[in-house]
Amino acid sequence: MLIDVGSLTAIGAVLGGLLGVAAKLLAVEEDPLENELAGMLPGSQCGQCGYVGCSQYAAALAHEHAPVTLCAPGGKATAEALAKRLGVSADLSEHEDVGPIYAVIAEDLCIGCLRCIGECSSDAIVGAVKQVHTIITDQCHGCQKCFKICPTEAISMCKVPVTLGTWHWEKPHVGDAQAVH
Amino acid sequence: MKLFPVRGGIHPDYRKDRTAECAIVALPLPKTLYLPLQQHIGAPAEPVVSAGDRVLKGQLLARSGGPVSAPTHAPTSGTIAAVTEVTAPHPSGLPQLTIVLEADGRDEWMVLASPIADPFSAKPEDIRARVAEAGIVGLGGATFPSSVKLGLGTQKKIDTLLLNGAECEPYLTCDDRVMREYAAEVLDGALIMAHALGAPKVVIGIETNKPAAIAAMTEAARGTPNVEVVGVPVQYPMGSERHLTQAITGQETPARKLTADLGVVVHNVGTARAVHHAVRFGRPLVSRVVTVSGGAIAKPGNIEVPLGTPVSELVAFCGGMTEPPRRIVNGGPMMGQPLPSLEVPVVKGTSGILALTQGETDEQVPGPCIRCGACVTICPCGLVPVEMSSYIRKDNLEAAAKVGVMDCFSCGSCSYVCPSHIPLVHYFNYAKGAITAADRDKRKQEQTKALVEAHNERVEKAAAAKKAAAAAAAAKRAAEAAASQPQGEAAKSPSPEQQASQ
Numbered sequence: 317m318l319i320d321v322g323s324l325t326a327i328g329a330v331l332g333g334l335l336g337v338a339a340k341l342l343a344v345e346e347d348p349l350e351n352e353l354a355g356m357l358p359g360s361q362c363g364q365c366g367y368v369g370c371s372q373y374a375a376a377l378a379h380e381h382a383p384v385t386l387c388a389p390g391g392k393a394t395a396e397a398l399a400k401r402l403g404v405s406a407d408l409s410e411h412e413d414v415g416p417i418y419a420v421i422a423e424d425l426c427i428g429c430l431r432c433i434g435e436c437s438s439d440a441i442v443g444a445v446k447q448v449h450t451i452i453t454d455q456c457h458g459c460q461k462c463f464k465i466c467p468t469e470a471i472s473m474c475k476v477p478v479t480l481g482t483w484h485w486e487k488p489h490v491g492d493a494q495a496v497h
Numbered sequence: 498m499k500l501f502p503v504r505g506g507i508h509p510d511y512r513k514d515r516t517a518e519c520a521i522v523a524l525p526l527p528k529t530l531y532l533p534l535q536q537h538i539g540a541p542a543e544p545v546v547s548a549g550d551r552v553l554k555g556q557l558l559a560r561s562g563g564p565v566s567a568p569t570h571a572p573t574s575g576t577i578a579a580v581t582e583v584t585a586p587h588p589s590g591l592p593q594l595t596i597v598l599e600a601d602g603r604d605e606w607m608v609l610a611s612p613i614a615d616p617f618s619a620k621p622e623d624i625r626a627r628v629a630e631a632g633i634v635g636l637g638g639a640t641f642p643s644s645v646k647l648g649l650g651t652q653k654k655i656d657t658l659l660l661n662g663a664e665c666e667p668y669l670t671c672d673d674r675v676m677r678e679y680a681a682e683v684l685d686g687a688l689i690m691a692h693a694l695g696a697p698k699v700v701i702g703i704e705t706n707k708p709a710a711i712a713a714m715t716e717a718a719r720g721t722p723n724v725e726v727v728g729v730p731v732q733y734p735m736g737s738e739r740h741l742t743q744a745i746t747g748q749e750t751p752a753r754k755l756t757a758d759l760g761v762v763v764h765n766v767g768t769a770r771a772v773h774h775a776v777r778f779g780r781p782l783v784s785r786v787v788t789v790s791g792g793a794i795a796k797p798g799n800i801e802v803p804l805g806t807p808v809s810e811l812v813a814f815c816g817g818m819t820e821p822p823r824r825i826v827n828g829g830p831m832m833g834q835p836l837p838s839l840e841v842p843v844v845k846g847t848s849g850i851l852a853l854t855q856g857e858t859d860e861q862v863p864g865p866c867i868r869c870g871a872c873v874t875i876c877p878c879g880l881v882p883v884e885m886s887s888y889i890r891k892d893n894l895e896a897a898a899k900v901g902v903m904d905c906f907s908c909g910s911c912s913y914v915c916p917s918h919i920p921l922v923h924y925f926n927y928a929k930g931a932i933t934a935a936d937r938d939k940r941k942q943e944q945t946k947a948l949v950e951a952h953n954e955r956v957e958k959a960a961a962a963k964k965a966a967a968a969a970a971a972a973k974r975a976a977e978a979a980a981s982q983p984q985g986e987a988a989k990s991p992s993p994e995q996q997a998s999q
Contacts, residue, residue: 416941455948483587
């Protein structure tokens with residue numbers, strides 16, 4: 317009995333010690349979780365989450381239990397992916413209401429100042445000095461940076477409409493009767 | 498011919514007798530036709546006409562919008578009233594870009610493309626091109642562009658063209674009537690398609706509950722040794738191309754593969770007739786046969802309808818409704834989709850319009866699953882509906898995908914047999930849509946990421962180039978200054994290299 321306990325304790329101590337040493341000697345300087353989380357974010361550094369950029373938000377997610385639903389351009393898909401990676405349950409009810417959005421430039425208000433082009437991190441705006449700018453809808457991911465900087469309020473954010481190609485059936489609503497199912 | 502068993506399936510009350518003896522009648526020309534730009538799978542067609550244009554019957558209204566797409570033609574002569582958004586014949590009730598054609602009543606044909614004189618010595622690509630120009634899509638309801646399907650012969654060795662006359666959906670008799678009344682046209686179209694595919698053999702599969710159609714097709718095929726008419730068992734969903742292929746060849750089509758991988762290409766009988774018209778007469782697809790049935794319809798029948806006809810006019814032609822329907826269905830009762838209203842057009846994929854009464858719809862409150870396993874027994878795809886639906890109910894779509902929800906083709910057999918009335922196929926439709934939407938979101942995010950990375954790289958490069966240019970300019974200035982100043986002072990000023998590095 318004593319030998320069993322003793323030997324197990326000894327093995328435990330030795331392995332524990334080895335692991336401790338290894339953790340010190342082989343420590344990775346960058347946090348792999350942080351990098352992985354940053355990789356899941358859009359990387360447009362829009363700051364809508366309230367952090368300076370995507371890597372700061374990733375750090376907050378990894379260490380400070382920041383909510384996973386803050387990334388607006390990433391939308392529901394990103395929130396779900398983050399929640400899955402972190403093993404937390406995300407409250408996605410708000411996200412569904414917002415839905416994906418994109419920016420639109422009102423041509424009669426645009427003065428061609430180039431400011432929005434400087435902000436856009438996904439090259440979705442085309443234009444030149446004193447020429448009306450326009451947005452390539454397909455490339456816009458709704459980070460709202462251009463919307464905020466436009467001096468003439470020519471940019472508005474629109475909901476991406478549901479079309480015949482993107483529509484799908486809702487989840488069926490069944491009463492409590494099926495709870496046992 | 499030896500037939501092979503197909504797993505699962507159901508035997509619903511077919512109710513085909515209501516319209517099986519109703520000969521095809523042509524619908525009087527409606528005043529206004531609505532032709533959606535997307536009546537097929539693939540890219541929407543691109544309009545080539547605008548409001549005010551006068552068009553003749555058969556004239557191109559919208560050209561094909563890509564490699565997988567189909568053009569749309571004028572079903573009659575008249576004037577284009579508008580190209581505008583109109584409610585689509587789709588359960589969502591969403592609008593779709595549609596060409597509105599005001600008929601002038603003269604029904605005047607344009608000068609049609611000349612017929613292909615001897616299609617059996619013509620090049621397969623010429624036949625494919627003609628089928629593509631005619632805007633022919635799978636008329637069984639799937640609406641996949643037929644010319645693309647006929648092109649499978651160039652990529653794979655096809656040994657059989659399987660003509661699908663199973664028509665396993667209850668109520669529908671349009672394919673039955675087409676085979677009985679136009680057997681020769683169907684057969685000719687099938688032989689032309691087989692030639693285009695390079696398929697030596699044609700098998701026509703018809704469910705044995707249509708003896709008259711089997712007799713008509715057998716009679717038409719007499720004297721063509723490479724054509725075989727086969728009566729297949731009455732078993733829903735025999736009309737699914739994978740299951741029909743299995744019944745004929747004994748081989749199961751692997752998931753995410755095509756029947757063409759087994760050397761079989763399946764086309765609907767209505768499609769064969771349309772191909773016959775396109776090749777022999779140069780006529781584009783401008784009408785189709787639609788079964789109008791259901792308990793609420795006064796005079797059910799099979800009607801040859803110009804594409805774009807409002808469903809309301811079609812129903813009015815059939816004597817209107819005897820009672821308010823519980824549901825209007827586009828297609829058959831098993832796989833058909835509810836229509837938002839009667840004010841939607843008949844399109845290329847409309848095989849039936851059913852006005853079902855309260856007694857014909859089975860709307861009951863779902864109860865708890867009793868684990869009877871009926872859905873597992875009848876699933877023709879060998880899936881486990883009870884397991885998939887449990888995952889989906891708990892929003893675990895990933896697990897549902899792992900057990901094969903994407904391989905479900907929504908035949909609805911599981912919902913039909915479920916004694917607890919659990920809306921199983923609704924769960925699967927929802928899950929398939931939600932998984933596809935999530936994939937789309939993911940692709941969008943990957944695209945954004947690539948764009949952002951490219952942007953950052955470019956900005957960094959530009960910044961580096963600017964810095965280098967500034968340094969070069971500074972160095973040049975310093976060198977010029979050093980040259981213009983006396984030797985003694987130049988020695989005190991910093992060297993150009995030092996300045997550049999600052």
